[in-house]
Amino acid sequence: MNRDWIATARTLSEALPYLQRYSGAVVVVKFGGNAMGDEAAMAEFARDIVLMKQVGMNPIVCHGGGPMINDLLARLGIESRFVRGKRVTTKETVEVVEMVLSGLVNKRIVQAINDAGGRAVGISGKDDDMMVCEADDPELGFVGRPVEMNIQIIRDLYTAGMIPVCAPVATGMADNETFNVNGDTAAGAIAGALRADRLLLLTDVAGVKDPSGKVVTQMHPDQVREMIADGRISGGMIPKTETALKAIEDGVRAVVILDGRVPNACLLELFTEHGAGSLIRSTDPRVRPRGLPEDAADR
Numbered sequence: 043m044n045r046d047w048i049a050t051a052r053t054l055s056e057a058l059p060y061l062q063r064y065s066g067a068v069v070v071v072k073f074g075g076n077a078m079g080d081e082a083a084m085a086e087f088a089r090d091i092v093l094m095k096q097v098g099m100n101p102i103v104c105h106g107g108g109p110m111i112n113d114l115l116a117r118l119g120i121e122s123r124f125v126r127g128k129r130v131t132t133k134e135t136v137e138v139v140e141m142v143l144s145g146l147v148n149k150r151i152v153q154a155i156n157d158a159g160g161r162a163v164g165i166s167g168k169d170d171d172m173m174v175c176e177a178d179d180p181e182l183g184f185v186g187r188p189v190e191m192n193i194q195i196i197r198d199l200y201t202a203g204m205i206p207v208c209a210p211v212a213t214g215m216a217d218n219e220t221f222n223v224n225g226d227t228a229a230g231a232i233a234g235a236l237r238a239d240r241l242l243l244l245t246d247v248a249g250v251k252d253p254s255g256k257v258v259t260q261m262h263p264d265q266v267r268e269m270i271a272d273g274r275i276s277g278g279m280i281p282k283t284e285t286a287l288k289a290i291e292d293g294v295r296a297v298v299i300l301d302g303r304v305p306n307a308c309l310l311e312l313f314t315e316h317g318a319g320s321l322i323r324s325t326d327p328r329v330r331p332r333g334l335p336e337d338a339a340d341r
């Protein structure tokens with residue numbers, strides 16, 4: 043018997059407890075612009091998402107696209123400026139942000155998932171008023187902080203067999219306002235509103251690292267707060283870990299920060315014993331949202 047076939051059969055067999063555990067689970071996947079890579083990497087990501095749906099999970103994709111916005115702004119001669127990891131967004135910039143995120147990036151992901159045999163539907167926070175925002179900080183201009191979530195549209199899509207693909211652009215409280223929302227923030231707000239079983243934040247580092255460069259594989263919220271306070275977590279990892287803390291407070295069972303450039307990153311996290319990246323989980327026994335069995339070990 044061919045050794046590869048035996049190994050493949052064993053891998054499938056070993057995945058059984060994970061397939062059982064995650065049956066029906068709601069998993070929000072944030073796909074960052076830096077994690078997107080080339081066409082082949084996009085196709086591989088799409089295959090993972092379709093496989094998750096095929097085995098009975100409910101994957102929801104929420105994407106970024108910062109580098110793609112930077113490219114178009116540069117071609118238009120508009121400078122990109124960030125404050126604490128968020129883009130300073132003028133009225134002119136927000137038009138480009140919406141074009142790139144709700145248009146180019148969203149439809150590229152939708153097409154890749156459909157090519158892999160899934161039924162992806164692209165929406166933004168504007169559709170059905172899914173995400174309503176207020177200005178985050180006057181210094182940032184049209185950057186939104188989600189204040190109201192109308193999440194039924196997402197539930198309707200996944201219960202009808204579709205895969206929602208969400209662009210982080212939202213509507214405001216006043217007429218005709220458009221807000222640019224940080225992709226991590228948007229994914230966290232969606233996961234929180236759904237009380238998701240998992241929020242996977244795909245980025246371009248292996249996870250949260252300690253000062254020696256080693257990835258911390260499991261963390262609880264207090265440890266994350268300590269690492270932010272003493273500077274071990276800095277830069278772009280601050281909004282990411284803050285999103286994780288907020289999502290857990292809102293009832294998300296666990297958040298994983300992992301390297302989206304690794305082939306089959308989502309499958310490695312969900313269907314193997316050791317998972318991938320850094321898992322942040324509440325220690326509060328009252329936080330037991332619907333979904334996974336009470337006694338299931340998280341890794």
Ligand SMILES: Nc1ncnc2c1ncn2[C@@H]1O[C@H](COP(=O)(O)OP(=O)(O)O)[C@@H](O)[C@H]1O
Pocket residue numbers: 074075076077106108127226244245246247249250251252274275276277278279280282
């Ligand atoms: N403790 C840490 N562990 C890992 N990355 C960290 C840490 N502190 C700061 N960082 C920085 O955070 C970056 C990830 O954030 P960011 O570049 O904003 O990701 P994305 O574009 O995927 O949203 C890493 O590339 C790294 O430079």
Ligand SMILES: CC(=O)N[C@@H](CCC(=O)OP(=O)(O)O)C(=O)O
Pocket residue numbers: 073074075076105106107108109111127128129139185186210222223224225226
């Ligand atoms: C307010 C804000 O900063 N919005 C982000 C939205 C895209 C994003 O978050 O993209 P990544 O996940 O690829 O970084 C931006 O304009 O770049």
